[in-house]
Amino acid sequence: MKRQWTGTALVTGASAGIGLEFARQMARRGCDVAMTARRADRLEAEAAAIRRATGRRVTTVPADLGDPDGALRLIEALDSSGVEPDYVVNNAGVGVFGAVVETPVDKLAGMLRLNMEALTVLSAEYGRRMAARGRGAILNIASTAAYQPVPYLAAYAATKAYVLHFSEAFAAELSGKGVRVFTLCPGATKSEFAEVAGAPNIEFVATSAEDCVRRALDAFDNRGIVYVDGLANLFGTYVGRFAPRPLLVRAVAAALGR
Ligand SMILES: NC(=O)c1ccc[n+]([C@@H]2O[C@H](COP(=O)([O-])OP(=O)(O)OC[C@H]3O[C@@H](n4cnc5c(N)ncnc54)[C@H](OP(=O)(O)O)[C@@H]3O)[C@@H](O)[C@H]2O)c1
Numbered sequence: 001m002k003r004q005w006t007g008t009a010l011v012t013g014a015s016a017g018i019g020l021e022f023a024r025q026m027a028r029r030g031c032d033v034a035m036t037a038r039r040a041d042r043l044e045a046e047a048a049a050i051r052r053a054t055g056r057r058v059t060t061v062p063a064d065l066g067d068p069d070g071a072l073r074l075i076e077a078l079d080s081s082g083v084e085p086d087y088v089v090n091n092a093g094v095g096v097f098g099a100v101v102e103t104p105v106d107k108l109a110g111m112l113r114l115n116m117e118a119l120t121v122l123s124a125e126y127g128r129r130m131a132a133r134g135r136g137a138i139l140n141i142a143s144t145a146a147y148q149p150v151p152y153l154a155a156y157a158a159t160k161a162y163v164l165h166f167s168e169a170f171a172a173e174l175s176g177k178g179v180r181v182f183t184l185c186p187g188a189t190k191s192e193f194a195e196v197a198g199a200p201n202i203e204f205v206a207t208s209a210e211d212c213v214r215r216a217l218d219a220f221d222n223r224g225i226v227y228v229d230g231l232a233n234l235f236g237t238y239v240g241r242f243a244p245r246p247l248l249v250r251a252v253a254a255a256l257g258r
Helices: 017-028 040-054 070-080 105-133 154-174 193-197 209-221 231-242 245-256
Strands: 008-012 032-036 058-060 087-090 136-141 179-185 226-228
Touching (some): 032 040, 136 154, 154 179, 179 209
Parallel strands (some): 008 032, 136 179
């Protein structure tokens, strides 16, 4: 029998993919949920379905976290709606596939703000409030790409290395203050990610978002700090860490180069 969760979960990037699954499954496990993303209609439709299925209180707060100040405006909006999260799932993220020099710089800058800055601002603000209350948890979504350089997803993979390192360090700072910081590193997972990134379709090797999130929440319940989803992916992170870097980078470049 699964532990019953209580309190409110804020889930970013909750209109699709892994974030939508976090919203669904955390509601099913007992949380009220605040869902945020840019597509307001889609958020509201998914929120209504979660309310019907679980009877939980589900609010939607549309926000663009790739905007400068996007995260601060989201916090203000949540404060004025009286939403104080006990769990923050920093899931919203995008990739940009292609050679760095061929990528419009505004696209790169928006990705850095979303994947790193917004996640850091939300972690810092809610981490501070949770530490003052002596309870709470922050769940940050990195990637198996955090463990190695990835040519043609170079900046994306580097943002995920940031998420992993930031989160592990932040977890240590908050230990003993009643606040947990948990990092999920998904491997290839079915979602809109590849299409949005303009990356090759990897659905044939991808796991479902539903399974990935269920395993991640179980790992969180089992007091995990970093969870790499799937044994093959876990093995891949050891290759990423211990294989000779130049060889590894050349192999990935050859696999992903166009
Ligand atoms: N799928 C994979 O294979 C995979 C593997 C490793 C890690 N991840 C990570 O998992 C997380 C979720 O990705 P996913 O696979 O579920 O992708 P997805 O299906 O494309 O979902 C991304 C979510 O982020 C939201 N989002 C995108 N840009 C945003 C912005 N500027 N402001 C606010 N919200 C924004 C999207 O909603 P709107 O468009 O409505 O804003 C959507 O809800 C990401 O951090 C990704 O890096 C995914």
